[in-house]
Amino acid sequence: MALLQISEPGLSAAPHQHRLAVGIDLGTTNSLVATVRNGVSTVLNDIHGAALLPSVVHYAADGSVQVGEEAQAVQSQDPHNTIVSVKRFMGRGLKDVGEISNLPYRLVDAPGMLQLRTVAGVKSPVEVSAEILKVLRERAELSLGGELVGAVITVPAYFDDAQRQATKDAARLAGLNVLRLLNEPTAAAIAYGLDNASEGVYAVYDLGGGTFDVSILKLSRGVFEVLSTNGDSALGGDDFDHRVYCWLLEKNKLSALSAQDTRTLLTHARAGKEQLSEHSETKITAVLSGGELIDNVLTRAEFHEMSQNLVHRTLQALRRALRDARLTAQDIKGVVMVGGATRMPHIQQAIGDFFGQTPLTNLDPDKVVALGAAIQANVLAGNRSSDDWLLLDVIPLSLGIETMGGLVEKIIPRNSTIPSARAQEFTTYKDGQTAMSIHVLQGERELVSDCRSLAKFELRGIPPMVAGSARIRVTFQVDADGLLSVTAREMSKGVESHITVKPSYGLSDEEITRMLQESTQHARDDMVARALREQQTEAAQLLEAVDNALQQDGDDLLDAAAQARIRTSMDALRTVIAGSDHQAIKRAVEALNQSTTEFAQKRMDKSVRSALAGHKLSELE
Amino acid sequence: MMPANFQQDFFSLFNLPRRFQIDGIALEQAYRDLQAQVHPDKFAHLPEADRRLSMQWTTRVNEAFQTLRSPLNRARYLLTLHGVDTQEESNTSMPVEFLMQQMEWREALEEALQAKDMGALETLEQRMQHETRNLQQQLAADLDDTLDFAAASGIVRKLKFLEKLAEEIHAAYDEIDN
Numbered sequence: 001m002a003l004l005q006i007s008e009p010g011l012s013a014a015p016h017q018h019r020l021a022v023g024i025d026l027g028t029t030n031s032l033v034a035t036v037r038n039g040v041s042t043v044l045n046d047i048h049g050a051a052l053l054p055s056v057v058h059y060a061a062d063g064s065v066q067v068g069e070e071a072q073a074v075q076s077q078d079p080h081n082t083i084v085s086v087k088r089f090m091g092r093g094l095k096d097v098g099e100i101s102n103l104p105y106r107l108v109d110a111p112g113m114l115q116l117r118t119v120a121g122v123k124s125p126v127e128v129s130a131e132i133l134k135v136l137r138e139r140a141e142l143s144l145g146g147e148l149v150g151a152v153i154t155v156p157a158y159f160d161d162a163q164r165q166a167t168k169d170a171a172r173l174a175g176l177n178v179l180r181l182l183n184e185p186t187a188a189a190i191a192y193g194l195d196n197a198s199e200g201v202y203a204v205y206d207l208g209g210g211t212f213d214v215s216i217l218k219l220s221r222g223v224f225e226v227l228s229t230n231g232d233s234a235l236g237g238d239d240f241d242h243r244v245y246c247w248l249l250e251k252n253k254l255s256a257l258s259a260q261d262t263r264t265l266l267t268h269a270r271a272g273k274e275q276l277s278e279h280s281e282t283k284i285t286a287v288l289s290g291g292e293l294i295d296n297v298l299t300r301a302e303f304h305e306m307s308q309n310l311v312h313r314t315l316q317a318l319r320r321a322l323r324d325a326r327l328t329a330q331d332i333k334g335v336v337m338v339g340g341a342t343r344m345p346h347i348q349q350a351i352g353d354f355f356g357q358t359p360l361t362n363l364d365p366d367k368v369v370a371l372g373a374a375i376q377a378n379v380l381a382g383n384r385s386s387d388d389w390l391l392l393d394v395i396p397l398s399l400g401i402e403t404m405g406g407l408v409e410k411i412i413p414r415n416s417t418i419p420s421a422r423a424q425e426f427t428t429y430k431d432g433q434t435a436m437s438i439h440v441l442q443g444e445r446e447l448v449s450d451c452r453s454l455a456k457f458e459l460r461g462i463p464p465m466v467a468g469s470a471r472i473r474v475t476f477q478v479d480a481d482g483l484l485s486v487t488a489r490e491m492s493k494g495v496e497s498h499i500t501v502k503p504s505y506g507l508s509d510e511e512i513t514r515m516l517q518e519s520t521q522h523a524r525d526d527m528v529a530r531a532l533r534e535q536q537t538e539a540a541q542l543l544e545a546v547d548n549a550l551q552q553d554g555d556d557l558l559d560a561a562a563q564a565r566i567r568t569s570m571d572a573l574r575t576v577i578a579g580s581d582h583q584a585i586k587r588a589v590e591a592l593n594q595s596t597t598e599f600a601q602k603r604m605d606k607s608v609r610s611a612l613a614g615h616k617l618s619e620l621e
Numbered sequence: 622m623m624p625a626n627f628q629q630d631f632f633s634l635f636n637l638p639r640r641f642q643i644d645g646i647a648l649e650q651a652y653r654d655l656q657a658q659v660h661p662d663k664f665a666h667l668p669e670a671d672r673r674l675s676m677q678w679t680t681r682v683n684e685a686f687q688t689l690r691s692p693l694n695r696a697r698y699l700l701t702l703h704g705v706d707t708q709e710e711s712n713t714s715m716p717v718e719f720l721m722q723q724m725e726w727r728e729a730l731e732e733a734l735q736a737k738d739m740g741a742l743e744t745l746e747q748r749m750q751h752e753t754r755n756l757q758q759q760l761a762a763d764l765d766d767t768l769d770f771a772a773a774s775g776i777v778r779k780l781k782f783l784e785k786l787a788e789e790i791h792a793a794y795d796e797i798d799n
Contacts, residue, residue, distance in 0.1 A: 382666030421680045480661040545667050600670040607658040612636045
């Protein structure tokens with residue numbers, strides 16, 4: 001008879017339990033969720049076997065929300081309340097959306113980010129995106145049979161700070177713990193690179209439904225190093241649809257269509273475009289609400305001509321990325337195509353001609369981003385050691401602040417490897433000036449009005465001095481998600497002001513909590529239970545991590561008294577962890593974090609020393 | 622409180638001798654070895670204290686790498702370690718022949734831009750790169766052999782001019798392309 005196993009006291013029973021983590025590709029047109037199962041990255045299907053969730057959200061008058069196919073099915077009947085391509089609105093104001101403002105929405109201007117008026121109330125793009133993410137979270141939890149430890153959410157590499165922050169807010173609103181925001185081309189490179197064990201410099205050309213990215217990456221001995229990135233966060237397959245739509249309007253001498261007819265024609269335009277990837281011509285037939293019959297034949301040659309300048313824009317970005325990496329097309333070993341829009345033959349042709357080689361398409365361009373994100377999520381959740389590869393990514397756009405005359409002084413240049421920090425000193429303009437307004441901007445242009453305004457804040461309490469003699473040190477810190485925080489400090493008196501850059505629409509933690517509560521009012525008890533479980537999971541992970549650290553390095557780095565203090569905090573946490581007081585658990589977690597700070601520093605020092613110990617001085621000269 | 626070796630200079634951080642001429646391959650290898658230990662991806666599942674430390678360390682390692690990788694930044698940093706102010710803001714007296722050459726190059730840049738002439742830009746860029754390499758060789762002699770920091774500061778100021786011009790040439794490529 002097999003003997004039952006009992007673990008040693010103080011050790012968790014399952015120290016290497018698999019943590020459920022997913023990668024999510026939150027796309028303009030479709031969204032996907034993937035995970036690593038038995039060592040293989042796999043896209044998770046819905047109960048009907050579909051992998052792609054159309055990024056479409058429908059709000060009904062009764063307050064119910066449909067997402068995906070169901071929402072797509074009603075988009076022509078109920079265009080005002082069916083939101084498609086919401087990704088284009090993330091972190092964007094009304095003035096930013098330009099050409100697409102003739103879409104059938106009732107857009108509401110709001111500080112920082114526009115909102116959409118629906119029958120169920122005014123919704124922000126963050127809330128709409130959260131609905132999509134919730135469906136994917138539920139799909140994953142159902143499929144994996146448990147709650148997720150966290151998720152990696154992909155974003156276009158060319159997303160600025162406002163767009164990234166909006167994406168992270170949406171994930172939190174959907175109840176996801178964001179392990180990392182990962183750039184889409186980088187995610188694709190992980191999926192490709194690990195598959196093919198490639199070495200050399202690669203280009204990733206990622207044309208999605210509404211965004212375009214190009215990244216130049218160097219792959220060598222397990223390091224993915226992004227050399228440069230470029231793109232256009234408002235260029236994608238949607239724009240190709242729009243060209244066909246405009247052609248239909250012109251052919252049929254139509255103007256001022258109703259929202260319903262606009263949606264109908266756009267849907268047919270897209271279907272026509274997709275047909276042309278397989279056929280040399282396509283027939284577009286539709287009946288408008290007034291009974292007018294649309295019946296046109298569009299040839300591939302006509303389509304290519306009308307969309308040629310869109311392709312040209314992507315090539316410009318490609319050339320800029322290469323120049324930033326100080327490389328030419330000949331230096332590129334392989335070109336990876338990502339995004340459904342790269343199925344268009346004239347794009348494959350243009351890219352093939354540009355690089356003088358056939359682009360790689362052996363992984364499904366719709367799935368490759370989610371597959372790569374899942375691989376990274378598995379590492380970040382701690383399921384496997386990431387010793388075998390390292391990801392070095394960059395910020396896409398320079399960050400700076402406004403100086404006199406409406407000019408931007410760049411503080412962190414584009415394509416800096418993240419995390420990154422840079423400090424610069426500024427001074428006062430007037431005698432006796434006691435406050436300074438710090439205006440944070442992102443972009444490449446010299447004028448403030450040509451860059452994106454991320455945040456404004458004030459540093460007060462500067463001691464009055466002669467103009468030009470105060471020294472104000474402004475520090476920018478970009479974290480591994482590509483998100484910025486800014487600190488300003490007056491150097492003589494040490495007055496300090498700090499903000500995590502939240503675009504003016506930015507949601508505070510309290511607002512997110514409130515929105516979460518509102519959205520689940522009838523399921524409040526569920527939510528409380530969930531919060532408790534999440535707190536318990538976090539506490540258990542913390543205990544395990546500290547336990548492992550003590551076993552590895554406790555005797556080496558800490559004296560008996562210091563170890564005892566940590567053990568006391570651990571015991572305190574263990575006594576409350578099974579209870580139902582989630583605040584008590586939270587306090588005990590914080591206390592344990594506090595008591596291990598010094599230990600963590602010592603461990604970090606040790607690993608830094610060991611990193612260089614293998615190299616003899618003689619090798620370095 | 623930062624641990625003591627967080628304060629060590631960038632050369633010792635990468636275990637490199639404190640010289641202008643460094644082994645680029647050794648620098649890159651040391652950078653990657655350090656990143657492999659401190660990068661936030663290795664700490665995402667660990668407690669907040671570890672994650673915060675990881676971000677601070679990675680930020681510092683990145684800053685150190687950016688500083689040592691670029692010859693101009695490296696020279697400037699070496700001079701700072703020697704307590705020498707390069708006077709890039711205050712000292713604007715440049716040799717006349719250098720200024721003449723700068724003006725000539727700026728005119729060439731302007732003409733290439735007007736004519737949208739990529740070939741002319743490339744020629745200009747090559748001439749400038751040649752000059753940059755010459756100056757870097759002089760820097761190596763001044764910083765590593767004769768320890769003439771005043772002369773080295775003068776070259777740093779010249780290189781700063783050239784770096785600015787290189788950025789403008791880079792931007793000109795984009796402008797012609799648009």
